[in-house]
Amino acid sequence: MRTVIIGAGLAGCSVAWRLAGEGEVVLLEQALQPGAEASSQNAGMIRRLGEDPYERALAIRTAAFLADPGEDWAGLTPSVVTGALLGLAHDPDHLSDAVAHLRASGITVERLEDAAEVAPAMAGSRLIRSWYVPDERLADAWQILSGLLRGIRRRGGVIRCGVSVQRIITQGGAVVGVETSAGRIGADRVVLAAGAWSGQLAAALGLARPLIPLRRTLLHIPAHPLSRPDHPWCWVDDVGIYIRPESDGWLTSGCDEAVDPPLPGPGSQGLVESVPRALAMDKIARHFPALGAVRLSTGWSGLRTFAPDRRPVLGADGEVAGLWWAAGLGGFGVTCGIAAGEAVAAWMQGQTIDWLDPEGVSPSRRYLSRWPIRPTGALSRPRLISGTDQRLFAPGVGSTV
Numbered sequence: 001m002r003t004v005i006i007g008a009g010l011a012g013c014s015v016a017w018r019l020a021g022e023g024e025v026v027l028l029e030q031a032l033q034p035g036a037e038a039s040s041q042n043a044g045m046i047r048r049l050g051e052d053p054y055e056r057a058l059a060i061r062t063a064a065f066l067a068d069p070g071e072d073w074a075g076l077t078p079s080v081v082t083g084a085l086l087g088l089a090h091d092p093d094h095l096s097d098a099v100a101h102l103r104a105s106g107i108t109v110e111r112l113e114d115a116a117e118v119a120p121a122m123a124g125s126r127l128i129r130s131w132y133v134p135d136e137r138l139a140d141a142w143q144i145l146s147g148l149l150r151g152i153r154r155r156g157g158v159i160r161c162g163v164s165v166q167r168i169i170t171q172g173g174a175v176v177g178v179e180t181s182a183g184r185i186g187a188d189r190v191v192l193a194a195g196a197w198s199g200q201l202a203a204a205l206g207l208a209r210p211l212i213p214l215r216r217t218l219l220h221i222p223a224h225p226l227s228r229p230d231h232p233w234c235w236v237d238d239v240g241i242y243i244r245p246e247s248d249g250w251l252t253s254g255c256d257e258a259v260d261p262p263l264p265g266p267g268s269q270g271l272v273e274s275v276p277r278a279l280a281m282d283k284i285a286r287h288f289p290a291l292g293a294v295r296l297s298t299g300w301s302g303l304r305t306f307a308p309d310r311r312p313v314l315g316a317d318g319e320v321a322g323l324w325w326a327a328g329l330g331g332f333g334v335t336c337g338i339a340a341g342e343a344v345a346a347w348m349q350g351q352t353i354d355w356l357d358p359e360g361v362s363p364s365r366r367y368l369s370r371w372p373i374r375p376t377g378a379l380s381r382p383r384l385i386s387g388t389d390q391r392l393f394a395p396g397v398g399s400t401v
């Protein structure tokens, strides 16, 4: 049995790592190397204290894996424990369900009166609730990928970079292969793990799977006296601003979101625009006063790709036999990618798992027809977009819609 996986980001590599050695596994990547898109553009925070229960289930599983990843990561440091501070400035109960879920799962979550007790960078911030997760992690996505790639190759999996899948071929309602820039490749099963390009490849098959790429900006704060490698990463969640230690400074984002479907072919990384930079500057001044007057130096932007309910899209497609999904990992693919691969591979092998309900993440679930995005990162100021607005799905539309 041959399985072709489209996309060698965290999602595709995680599925391939689980399947390699069980039949023929071929991983196709349009870029010249694996992990060239969202998987190399992220902030690397492993966040279990999130809003969505499916995301949390995957996050808990991935974090447990990263605590002891095994021999494929020998000599690598895929993650370190820094702890995490999740602050709320407006809605004290925003993360209460999540706190209860994590505590019920045996994960320590402390409520702090003063966030600066553990996170000096939060001194003076006006928070009405502060949650501290002492064993939360910061990951290096490239090192996670390196271990996955090592394991895939070791067990005979084939990784072909610079090969772009142009379309998925079906016959009688079932997948039979893919048409690529290097010719046709037959397949018994195809896994769509193409990140921001997944919706476009599915649409060409006539499948309506609204996966929307949202651009987000990351910026460096260069050398800063409060930064240290083991400072907890800090996120004021209902406002949408985070900082994480990065060498002797910080990496930060004002959590901007702009609809931006990519053109076909590699290359989703963007430059820093003036609006997201100003957004981050303003929020740092308001919510991280202890940082003082900071300078935001270099940065980049990348695509986080979401389903309307912001849940991942995992498992068998209900309409096309042999088509599987590992997509819609939005802003939590480092946090959830390893477990997403585990779940998809288990279901492909006919196994059941007791930690994730396939219905909730099914690619064929009902999707909302209108859903909120958060242009300024603030939960209180969403903008509704519509699944019937074809302009949203047109590649290269940029943030003008």
Ligand SMILES: Cc1cc2nc3c(=O)[nH]c(=O)nc-3n(C[C@H](O)[C@H](O)[C@H](O)COP(=O)(O)OP(=O)(O)OC[C@H]3O[C@@H](n4cnc5c(N)ncnc54)[C@H](O)[C@@H]3O)c2cc1C
Residues within 6 Å of the ligand: 006, 007, 008, 009, 010, 011, 012, 028, 029, 030, 031, 034, 035, 036, 037, 038, 039, 040, 041, 042, 043, 044, 045, 046, 047, 163, 164, 165, 166, 193, 194, 195, 196, 197, 198, 201, 216, 217, 218, 266, 301, 302, 303, 304, 305, 326, 327, 328, 329, 330, 331, 332, 333, 334, 335, 336
């Ligand atoms: C700015 C930013 C900050 C983030 N911060 C965090 C964070 O702190 N914590 C966290 O958990 N997550 C974070 N994320 C999210 C995380 O990076 C993503 O969810 C994750 O990388 C998605 O992995 P993926 O494999 O689904 O997608 P990708 O990494 O995009 O991989 C998909 C791959 O498919 C390939 N492909 C696409 N189409 C084709 C085709 N037709 N043929 C062949 N190959 C194809 C692409 O080239 C690409 O390499 C962040 C993302 C961004 C952009």
